[in-house]
Amino acid sequence: MDKGKYSEELNVAVRVVHMACFLCQKVQKGLAFSISDDVVQSKDDDSPVTVADWSVQATVSWMLSENFGGENVSIVAEEDVQTLSKSESAGILDKVISTVNECLAEAPRYGLKGPSVALERSQVLEAISRCNSSGGPVGRHWVLDPVDGTLGFVRRDQYAVALALVDNGEVVVGVLGCPNYPMKEQFNNQNQQNHTMPDIYWTSTGKHEEGCVMYTSRGCGRAWMQPLVDTDKKFEWPNFAREIRVSSIDDPELATICEPVERANTDHSFTAGLASSVGLRKQPLRVYSMVKYAAIACGNAEIFMKFARAGYKEKIWDHAAGVLLVEEAGGVVTDAGGRPLDFSRGVYLEGLDRGIVACSGVKLHDAIIGAVYASWESSNL
Template sequence: MGCFDFRSIMEDERYSQEFDVAIRVVHLACSLCRRVQEGLVSSSSDQVKSKDDDSLVTVADLSVQATVSWTLSEFFGGQNVSIVAEEDVRTLSKADSADLLEAVVCTVNQCLAEAPKFGLKSPDKALGPPQVLAAISRCSSTGGPKGRHWVLDPVDGTLGFVRGDQYAVALALIEDGQVAIGVLGCPNYPMKKEWLNYHHQHYQTMSKMSSSTLDSREEGCVIYSRRGSGETWMQPLIYGDKKLEWPNFARAIRVSSINDPALATFCEPMEKSNSNHSFTSGLAESIGLRKKPLRVYSMVKYAAIARGDAEIFMKFARAGYKEKIWDHAAGVLIVQEAGGVVTDAGGHPLDFSKGLFLEGLDRGIVACSGAALHEKIIGAVYASWDSSNL
């Protein structure tokens, strides 16, 4: 694919300001996450907490949410911004969370000090705990069918993040129930798709030993699109001491042209707690998928399809689990605008207008690089569902 100047992408006036700010703030958030992940992996940090539902939250989750919330509110006006996001301040309100709050405040201020590098505003003075807590608390919208709602997953795939592996920063704008903008930051996405099969730390080690070119080494990227554009773009990350100026160049990406199941690569969630691997395994066999499943943390799976590194993503949740809109909104749009198809397992479009959850979801989610593969999977779901153990 050819390269495009970032500025030419902004010439389309639909959501141009929102699109511009979203891409920049996700780049900024990815820079924050890389620093925090390196610290978590290289030290015995205790800055990881369990939430009330026993899932993990880190200083990065909370810091990214505060940073994105503060930036969107400053740019568009706090009274005019509706933000739906995963984290709340209850974790920071616990008696044993003083150190975590201190780390979040410090991390947010370090991150916002870098904002001008990405063409964003820094605060006039450092934010204190009240301002940081207020920014996190501001993300309390429940979405719905009317109006504009920003949807944020500050660190999608927190377990992968803590383990030094794949994760994503996901930001979407939903207007009147339709995803209008999707931005997906993938700080550890390897430039060679085969390296997705390896733990990120193993990749880094092998990359340092390699004499390969820059494009084959771990760089990370931000992928984004707008509804109706028919294009999805990818930019390399700007971080650390890299001598890249903002804006840097983006290139258009497209889904794979493979439509033979025997040649297709399919992704599924790493975690077994909320995904039925046995059903997807049986389904894969029934439609002739021969390759071993690519199990990757987070919405990086959507990125892999949009970039042509995989052809299928299937997720069938276990009984009682409800899919959240922030786990899919950005990824669904970037796949669709890159030429892919995403529906529920009944072949219906995903409905982002019902609030925090994908209400009415028919059995699961199926994302494919093209209609032919999608039709085969949907047909196989109907054929095998009655005998499944879901």
């Protein structure tokens, strides 16, 4: 595959995710003072949704349509306008409209063109509802999770903005914005090197302690991390990025494992049993969102396992960007049967065998897959 085939899509996606992270940071600062029905609401399945979720979706949808043509853009995304359109949601809708327009006004700072006039209510709702594609094996589909890990976002913990491009069923672009991910440790990592890529980096100065965007494209065999733009100092656009690479650790006793925080999303006891059987000794890091994939891609963890209970269906927006990042950074991601994840079958990861296993290397991955086969019959999953 031509490594430059998706350069334009990657270029725009990186900039748009930077914008979305800027938006999320502004909303999260407001959460420090007030968590009300005008900021956080519950969807029909009782999961939380915030001003940031809808605002990011509207912003990304509008920017992708402007850059690639609305008639050419298919977007698979998590949020819809049903809850937002209810009469009792008038307050949160007003906040979404103002938040979207504040973010779009910053587009020139990221080398993108924003609207000439502020978007109206109908335009914001249209941008959100435009993200109604069901994906599939044919054509190009953007896959967006506007705020992956909403509970982490509300609790000022880890969360991510995840944007990927699927082309004929294969993830070909992956961008992961992690506004609360610690940066200082990353940039001191001895495995990282300075790299500059054309069209994405402009002259700027300064380094940041926290917050980054990680990205890659299919077939390049490399992935990068960029610090977020510092809004206080009004930097224009970062002029540097660092290549990230998975850890070289393959000794189970030294390996770090990540798993979801919520018990509803995974079976912690089964994961603990697998960890013990393959010789993992460290306590697992329970992390919200796709930041788990980010930690593996940049070498801060070696393993991510997730085994949901029967009946739970994994959505493609929860994995697409993170999976590609880990793979291009040198890692391995499969289902628990050792097969690649299939992003060609719509909104869900249909045909998933038991769970998901992501590792920094083949040796650890093979050990865990073997342990799954050895212990699955005795599990209650």
